[in-house]
Amino acid sequence: xxxxxxxxxxxxxxxxxxxxxxSTKSKIKTLVKKVEAAIEAGNKAEAEDALRVATSxxxxxxxxxxxxxxxxxxxxxxxxxxxxxxx
Numbered sequence: 001x002x003x004x005x006x007x008x009x010x011x012x013x014x015x016x017x018x019x020x021x022x023s024t025k026s027k028i029k030t031l032v033k034k035v036e037a038a039i040e041a042g043n044k045a046e047a048e049d050a051l052r053v054a055t056s057x058x059x060x061x062x063x064x065x066x067x068x069x070x071x072x073x074x075x076x077x078x079x080x081x082x083x084x085x086x087x
Contacts, residue, residue, distance in 0.1 A: 020066075027057060032075070047083045051080065051083050
């Protein structure tokens with residue numbers, strides 16, 4: 001355990017950031033599952049709406065440094081491709 005005051009603070013700050021990041025990543029996973037469920041059902045309108053919400057959240061996470069920008073871009077791209085393939 002840290003003895004120096006600044007090290008103790010860093011531990012607390014890191015824990016807060018970890019919880020925020022976990023919460024955001026969990027939310028994004030849920031939104032991605034909603035898009036995939038709509039794709040499986042073949043419901044293009046619902047999939048597009050879910051994609052719009054998911055894209056927004058993924059972009060926000062990338063801008064805050066929760067996801068690397070290339071990771072966010074890849075996730076958005078793959079979801080968009082899947083939605084566009086729906087007949």
